[in-house]
Amino acid sequence: MSDSVVLRTIGGMLFPYILVYGLYVQMHGEIGPGGGFQAGVLVAAAFILHALLFGKELTDRLLPTWLVDLAMSLGVLLYIGVGILGLVKGRYFLDYSVLDPTHPAHAEALGMTLVEAGVGLTVASVILTMVRKVNGESS
Amino acid sequence: MSDPVLLINVILLMIAVGAAIAAMWTRDLLGAVMLMGIYSLLLAVEWANLFAMDVSYTEAAVGAGAATILLLTALTRTGTREKAGPNFHPTALLTVIVTGAMLIYGTADMPRFGDPQAPATVNVAPEYIAQNVGKVDAGEDGPENDFGDHVPNAVTAVLASYRGYDTMFETAVIFTAGVCVILILRPLSPSARRETAQSQEGA
Numbered sequence: 001m002s003d004s005v006v007l008r009t010i011g012g013m014l015f016p017y018i019l020v021y022g023l024y025v026q027m028h029g030e031i032g033p034g035g036g037f038q039a040g041v042l043v044a045a046a047f048i049l050h051a052l053l054f055g056k057e058l059t060d061r062l063l064p065t066w067l068v069d070l071a072m073s074l075g076v077l078l079y080i081g082v083g084i085l086g087l088v089k090g091r092y093f094l095d096y097s098v099l100d101p102t103h104p105a106h107a108e109a110l111g112m113t114l115v116e117a118g119v120g121l122t123v124a125s126v127i128l129t130m131v132r133k134v135n136g137e138s139s
Numbered sequence: 140m141s142d143p144v145l146l147i148n149v150i151l152l153m154i155a156v157g158a159a160i161a162a163m164w165t166r167d168l169l170g171a172v173m174l175m176g177i178y179s180l181l182l183a184v185e186w187a188n189l190f191a192m193d194v195s196y197t198e199a200a201v202g203a204g205a206a207t208i209l210l211l212t213a214l215t216r217t218g219t220r221e222k223a224g225p226n227f228h229p230t231a232l233l234t235v236i237v238t239g240a241m242l243i244y245g246t247a248d249m250p251r252f253g254d255p256q257a258p259a260t261v262n263v264a265p266e267y268i269a270q271n272v273g274k275v276d277a278g279e280d281g282p283e284n285d286f287g288d289h290v291p292n293a294v295t296a297v298l299a300s301y302r303g304y305d306t307m308f309e310t311a312v313i314f315t316a317g318v319c320v321i322l323i324l325r326p327l328s329p330s331a332r333r334e335t336a337q338s339q340e341g342a
Contacts, residue, residue, distance in 0.1 A: 025196070030295045033192035041200040048208050069321070076314045079307050094303040112299040119310050126317030127205050133324035134212045 011053040018046035036116035040123025068125045075122030155181040169219040172210045179203040193294045
């Protein structure tokens with residue numbers, strides 16, 4: 001936790017913008033540069049900054065450990081789930097066209113968005129978990 | 140040196156190499172971590188200069204951001220001074236020189252930078268750039284769509300569609316890393332903590 005008023009004020013102002021930028025990179029990944037991985041790191045960085053400035057306890061209340069653990073597995077499940085949906089619908093694994101059979105190109109974009117959301121969830125929560133654990137939750 | 144872009148590239152790389160050498164040289168670990176962050180940021184600018192925007196993003200976010208934070212967090216546990224000892228390791232230097240020489244020898248066979256006849260630009264790259272990869276054939280009278288049947292960012296099209304398996308297992312690897320961190324650094328259970336305390340009292 002930082003004692004500096006300047007750091008805490010500026011950091012508090014930056015925090016929502018970093019989150020929004022992370023979401024932008026996430027949602028815009030198939031149009032501009034970026035994607036799930038980069039977005040995940042950005043979102044994790046926003047919460048790490050929050051923890052550095054306002055203390056671990058407040059961030060833990062904002063984003064409890066069980067939620068981060070859940071998001072970590074949900075991301076991978078979302079990715080694999082999209083793949084298995086293709087099998088269930090009688091097509092190939094990870095065949096995005098099953099998401100919208102009448103509109104394959106939109107299905108492709110939707111599939112990529114879902115898959116990238118899975119990557120983003122996992123990456124953000126894994127990096128957050130790593131920093132939290134190394135930072136010593138146990139002690 | 141008439142080409143300003145080349146000049147900027149050379150200057151950036153020289154500062155990056157300088158930062159890397161300084162990071163090895165300094166005994167102040169906090170300074171070393173900061174120098175590595177600067178090194179990553181400079182490389183990110185260099186990638187952006189080479190129009191590799193996705194790589195640049197990743198380098199800036201992971202190299203300059205996440206890795207620096209992880210190392211800083213580790214430093215809060217270890218202290219910021221390097222142990223006193225010899226600054227010169229002949230075996231390490233020899234390994235680096237031999238590896239470097241092999242890498243430079245390997246680049247001798249590579250095509251010139253930006254060569255339009257390079258194998259990488261004549262075989263599969265046109266497919267990627269024409270965005271046939273990840274393209275969905277909607278048919279002759281298929282419905283209209285916003286993207287012209289493909290996703291605009293060729294890198295994402297390759298990563299999320301053409302190499303979907305690859306990205307899926309990468310995500311699984313990251314997940315596994317997270318699970319390992321949780322398992323290794325998890326808090327002790329109450330009974331285990333009592334045992335540790337007892338053994339310390341006994342010793």
